[in-house]
Amino acid sequence: MIFTIFKKELKDTLRDKRTLMMMLVIPILIFPIILNVFVSISSSFSEDAATKEINIGFVGTPDNYLLKQIESIPENLGEKKIIIYSDSSALKRDVKSDSLQVGMFTSVSFNDNLTQKKPAEVIVYHNVTSVGMEQRGRVYVDIVKDIALQERYLDMDLKESELTPIVSEYSNVASNKEMIGKLAGGILPYIFIAFGFLGCMYPAIDLFTGEKERGTIETLLTTPVARWQILFGKMGVVVSSGLLAASAALFGLFLSIEVLDIVENEELLSVIHGILNLKFVLLMFGLLFPLTVFFAGIMIPVAVYAKSFKEAQSIITPINLVVILPAMVGFFPGIELTPLTASIPVVNIVLATKELIAGTLEFWLLGISFAVMIAIAVIAVFISFKRFDKESNIVI
């Protein structure tokens, strides 16, 4: 009987354009759109910032050492136009208004200090809202600094190695997979959770509140089917819709990588290829299943209680925030899956998925997360059952 109700409700749901939009179309499109926008914006920003022609304002004497050296830096490090300023206030004003991208201020004693083997000071002005300009200024000054240092070693007849008693090297032992998993892995479970929730939302409202509004619930209740069977049949569709929406998002990611070739970065590609495997997908859905049951268990009592589609929507939408906020914990580096975080619903799913992507997931913590999610899903189903069994809730 549960399957008969499930089949009918699924057919009915899949014929609803609004649900299809939220459950399949938007989740499939989200990754191609996000990745496309992210990749094109970030690549155009970084390429642009590193090579575009910039105006450098300079305050200093015409024979200033720094000025001469910067002028001689080859154009392959980016084209530049140097404009001489007589005072720092005009220089700062033009950097602020972005007519200059970098401003350099040196004192009149700059060359003398260099000659006398004293530190010669330069102040580099930049506007942090002009992406990459601080880096351009830093690159020019560092090149000149290196040239001046080598000249000073030569003058003083010193070897660089003699003035470097300790050589340190910092080597990252984390694999790219781990780094991407820990730093950016939060976005994937966040999107799956968000779509899992949205995927459940419309069917939950349509199958419970909608049925009351349309006046079909009475006829269903007069058939020889137990209420718990009706509830489970409908709940099955709500859960499946959440999982379908998450699957559609995963399919969208697959499309972006394998068909649309949006991501070109080899390291990122190898990580994504690494996680788009059967084991990851199965574990991911193993975690998502109790989560969507939990979502359904939260939404159904609301949908059963609400007297109209609008009322149900207005109660469930704020719940979305309550669920999505803990899912954002995945964006913060440093928060890891521990026995404590594994006991917090939603947070545990995000962190477990992050660790899964990074390949550092400890299975006993996954066990705790899974047990917690199953427990709250059972509680949520029980509450749904109690609400659905209440006469005043099911008939308007």
Next chain:
Amino acid sequence: MIEIHNLRKEFALSKQQRKELNTSESIATAVDDISFSCKPGRVFSLLGPNGAGKTTTLRMISTIFKPTSGSIKIAGVDAVTHPREAREKIGFLTGSTGLYARLTPNELIKYFADLYKIPKKEFEERKDYLYTLLDMNHFQGKRIGKLSTGMKQKVSICRTMIHDPEVVVFDEPTSGLDVITAENIIELIKNCKNEGKTVIFSSHIMSEVNLLCDDLAIMHQGKMLYNGEMSTFKSEMKSANLTEEFIRIVKSSNAVEA
């Protein structure tokens, strides 16, 4: 056969409902100790003004609501202790009954046949009979949302009758329908009667009651004011017609309470 004894239904009132009803009582009695019986091959009409308790009574008969006390027997089955078995014997239709707009009549009828666990052969025969009777063959594959009100009503009737119920419950079945669509319902009730089914229906329309019913009960504020045969009711009338007599009985009950 429907047998009702000392049926009572109380609802707990929420704060909001108490405010709306302007009462301090925490419990409202919708049906107050009523008894009656409906016999096979006869049409029983439940009359009463709005809020009389008709719909609550019919919902208890259909096992949507559980009575606070009292007993209901549907074709010999105790509907309070064995509601699922009782539901197998009931067909239920209201004027506001909705249908699944995204399904076709074929899909909807099959769905309900499956819920009633009707064997395939029996289902096909019953479906053919009802489709022909209701002239449904030409729109059986169209989405219900695209059908006219009359067609939808025929689908509702077919859905109600697909399991060939012994007892048919109609709650204001013609309410909100145009005359031609309402005629389908009138015909259905007549058919049910001729087939020996037990029919109970609630209505506001006295011409329908006069045309169809063999027995009637008048309810007001949850209580039963009259219960008997239509012929006896007519012979004992103190007013010129059914409508006036109905109003007189309800008003005199109000006067007694005051």
